[in-house]
Amino acid sequence: xxxxxxxxxxxxxLRVNLLRSTLxxxxxxxxxxxxxxxxxxxxxxxxxxxRQIQSMGSNVFMVRSGSPRRGGPRAAVGSEQRLTEADAAxxxxxIPEIVAAAPTLRGNGQAVVGNLNWATTIQxxxxxxxxxxxxxxxxxxxxxxQELRSxxxxxxxxxxxxxxxxxxxxxxxxxxxxxxxxxTVIGTLAPKGQTSMGSDQDNIVMVPLETGRxxxxxxxxxxxxxxxxxxxxxxxxxxxxxVAEQMREFFRRRxxxxxxxxxxVFIGNMSEWMExxxxxxxxxxxxxxxxxxxxxxxxxxxxxxxxxxxxxxRTREIGLRMAVGAxxxxxxxxxxxxxxxxxxxxxxxxxxxxxxxxxxxxxxxxWPVLVQWPVVIVAFAFSGxxxxxxxxxxxxxxxxxxxxxALRSE
Amino acid sequence: MDLMRAxxxxxxxxxxxDVVKTYSLGAERVAALRGITLDIGRGEFVSVMGPSGSGKxxxxxxxxxxxxPTSGEVVLDGERVSxxxxxxxADIRNRKIGFVFQQFNLLGxxxxxxxxxxxxLYSGMSKAERSERAEAALAEVGLDDRMNHYxxxxxxxxQQRVAIARALVNAPALVLADxxxxxxxxxxxxxxxxLFHSLHQQGITVVVVTxxxxxxxxxxxxxxxxxGQLAEDEGNRRAKAVA
Numbered sequence: 001x002x003x004x005x006x007x008x009x010x011x012x013x014l015r016v017n018l019l020r021s022t023l024x025x026x027x028x029x030x031x032x033x034x035x036x037x038x039x040x041x042x043x044x045x046x047x048x049x050x051r052q053i054q055s056m057g058s059n060v061f062m063v064r065s066g067s068p069r070r071g072g073p074r075a076a077v078g079s080e081q082r083l084t085e086a087d088a089a090x091x092x093x094x095i096p097e098i099v100a101a102a103p104t105l106r107g108n109g110q111a112v113v114g115n116l117n118w119a120t121t122i123q124x125x126x127x128x129x130x131x132x133x134x135x136x137x138x139x140x141x142x143x144x145x146q147e148l149r150s151x152x153x154x155x156x157x158x159x160x161x162x163x164x165x166x167x168x169x170x171x172x173x174x175x176x177x178x179x180x181x182x183x184t185v186i187g188t189l190a191p192k193g194q195t196s197m198g199s200d201q202d203n204i205v206m207v208p209l210e211t212g213r214x215x216x217x218x219x220x221x222x223x224x225x226x227x228x229x230x231x232x233x234x235x236x237x238x239x240x241x242x243v244a245e246q247m248r249e250f251f252r253r254r255x256x257x258x259x260x261x262x263x264x265v266f267i268g269n270m271s272e273w274m275e276x277x278x279x280x281x282x283x284x285x286x287x288x289x290x291x292x293x294x295x296x297x298x299x300x301x302x303x304x305x306x307x308x309x310x311x312x313x314r315t316r317e318i319g320l321r322m323a324v325g326a327x328x329x330x331x332x333x334x335x336x337x338x339x340x341x342x343x344x345x346x347x348x349x350x351x352x353x354x355x356x357x358x359x360x361x362x363x364x365x366x367w368p369v370l371v372q373w374p375v376v377i378v379a380f381a382f383s384g385x386x387x388x389x390x391x392x393x394x395x396x397x398x399x400x401x402x403x404x405x406a407l408r409s410e
Numbered sequence: 411m412d413l414m415r416a417x418x419x420x421x422x423x424x425x426x427x428d429v430v431k432t433y434s435l436g437a438e439r440v441a442a443l444r445g446i447t448l449d450i451g452r453g454e455f456v457s458v459m460g461p462s463g464s465g466k467x468x469x470x471x472x473x474x475x476x477x478x479p480t481s482g483e484v485v486l487d488g489e490r491v492s493x494x495x496x497x498x499x500a501d502i503r504n505r506k507i508g509f510v511f512q513q514f515n516l517l518g519x520x521x522x523x524x525x526x527x528x529x530x531l532y533s534g535m536s537k538a539e540r541s542e543r544a545e546a547a548l549a550e551v552g553l554d555d556r557m558n559h560y561x562x563x564x565x566x567x568x569q570q571r572v573a574i575a576r577a578l579v580n581a582p583a584l585v586l587a588d589x590x591x592x593x594x595x596x597x598x599x600x601x602x603x604x605l606f607h608s609l610h611q612q613g614i615t616v617v618v619v620t621x622x623x624x625x626x627x628x629x630x631x632x633x634x635x636x637x638g639q640l641a642e643d644e645g646n647r648r649a650k651a652v653a
Contacts, residue, residue, distance in 0.1 A: 325504020
């Protein structure tokens with residue numbers, strides 16, 4: 001009998017008990033579907049995280065004042081060392097690996113055009129900011145040095161703000177009002193999309209640092225050149241750890257921190273943080289995939305159970321086949337092929353189900369669908385292997401039957 | 411007499427020499443056959459009778475190469491089968507034996523033709539040849555118009571004809587029928603026996619096990635078993651009359 005014929009015969013035998021066969025392979029279906037869905041979704045999350053890291057600007061540190069320590073004694077309010085514009089300049093001077101160090105102030109406000117009114121984030125920056133964050137200008141131009149020096153009333157608009165206030169028309173040269181300050185739009189920013197936290201990075205109005213300090217997001221502490229966050233970007237990713245250490249040392253010296261005191265600044269590495277988050281997600285997915293493979297094993301045991309029932313039910317058939325010349329290995333092959341057919345059918349249905357689920361979830365979550373074909377193939381092969389493994393014992397039991405006893409059975 | 415016949419005519423298709431078969435039931439050993447010596451010649455039509463426990467089933471199992479004797483020798487169509495391995499016995503059954511059972515033993519949801527072709531599946535024959543031979547065998551039992559019917563669509567007699575076609579499909583040296591009329595009404599049973607008779611006339615060797623004297627009478631002669639021994643080997647008037 002050819003292989004094709006073997007499978008055809010097995011398929012026919014399984015169709016006799018269609019409902020039973022279907023129920024039997026459910027475990028395999030669910031197992032395969034779960035494994036593939038988890039892996040596909042894991043790949044989707046990873047891709048999404050990569051995209052977000054890309055949008056954050058690669059190799060970027062966020063430096064904030066204050067120690068990352070939680071609990072324990074904290075420095076008294078006001079005794080904290082503020083970060084300043086001068087810190088940014090000094091950093092860039094002293095650590096050559098630093099490409100850009102951007103002092104920023106941040107606040108919220110309403111952007112108004114005519115009778116339109118949009119709540120947005122106001123970010124006061126210098127020229128280093130767009131470089132550090134890897135942010136492109138879509139239309140118009142960046143701030144000029146003298147605009148930065150003088151605190152000119154100019155602004156760059158994020159894509160969301162531009163669209164909300166001006167629709168699709170040209171934006172450059174228009175005027176918006178923020179906190180009653182008229183700002184001339186000199187450019188728009190290329191869209192960056194959402195952060196991993198779900199906030200819209202494009203809902204932003206950028207103004208020169210000086211403008212922000214004086215008119216828009218200034219606070220008492222910012223008068224003396226104080227800023228909220230320094231965005232520091234480094235040439236290459238592999239320099240990150242070294243540069244972080246250098247910066248820590250730099251600020252300890254600069255702020256005259258006692259040897260046993262905690263750091264005066266918090267240096268956050270966004271991509272590292274997001275990688276950690278991604279790893280957690282991956283771990284979670286791996287865990288789910290592991291649980292799903294338990295379902296495969298349980299499914300396999302189900303297959304074995306049904307095959308044992310089938311062997312018992314078909315004892316006479318086995319006897320007859322042996323009487324007309326089937327050898328033990330022929331009977332063995334027949335039942336093994338049936339078990340494999342069951343499992344492969346389950347695998348195929350599981351794959352189809354997984355693709356449907358992955359597609360639906362990816363569409364809902366806005367992820368890319370990244371079907372991991374090697375995983376699909378492995379899952380399919382694995383379901384076949386389950387058929388061999390769990391089909392072996394029942395098949396061997398069938399093959400070991402005595403033809404006389406088998407023929408006599410009811 | 412058996413030995414005489416063996417020496418006289420054509421070589422025996424089945425030759426048994428001092429065949430003993432004992433089973434162990436727990437600690438007890440039960441002798442099912444206590445030394446059987448007999449020959450069945452090529453082309454003979456023999457019936458086997460005897461009460462239950464007489465050893466006739468054991469004899470049939472040995473003759474059908476489903477089992478091997480505890481001692482003694484069984485030679486089927488020139489091949490010594492009494493000490494063959496399981497696989498070799500399966501091979502012998504495949505090539506030289508055709509079985510007919512009381513309960514027909516057809517595969518459900520399988521067409522008459524595929525049922526008949528079943529033994530050929532295990533003989534490594536091409537699909538085309540299997541199909542051709544199955545059709546020929548079905549034609550021989552007069553069912554050429556029922557090739558693609560399922561067993562459930564056939565009457566008992568027709569089912570048994572399909573089973574007989576299956577027994578013939580591998581051109582066996584010996585057709586063994588175990589109570590072939592046991593599940594049929596008298597009329598149909600007689601028709602089936604008529605079919606066996608005509609097969610016999612074509613030169614096929616047929617052995618029928620039965621407990622009905624009326625059925626046994628279709629054969630040329632009858633082997634009677636009692637207590638694991640061959641009680642008598644008698645000719646049948648009716649068979650002779652037909653012949």
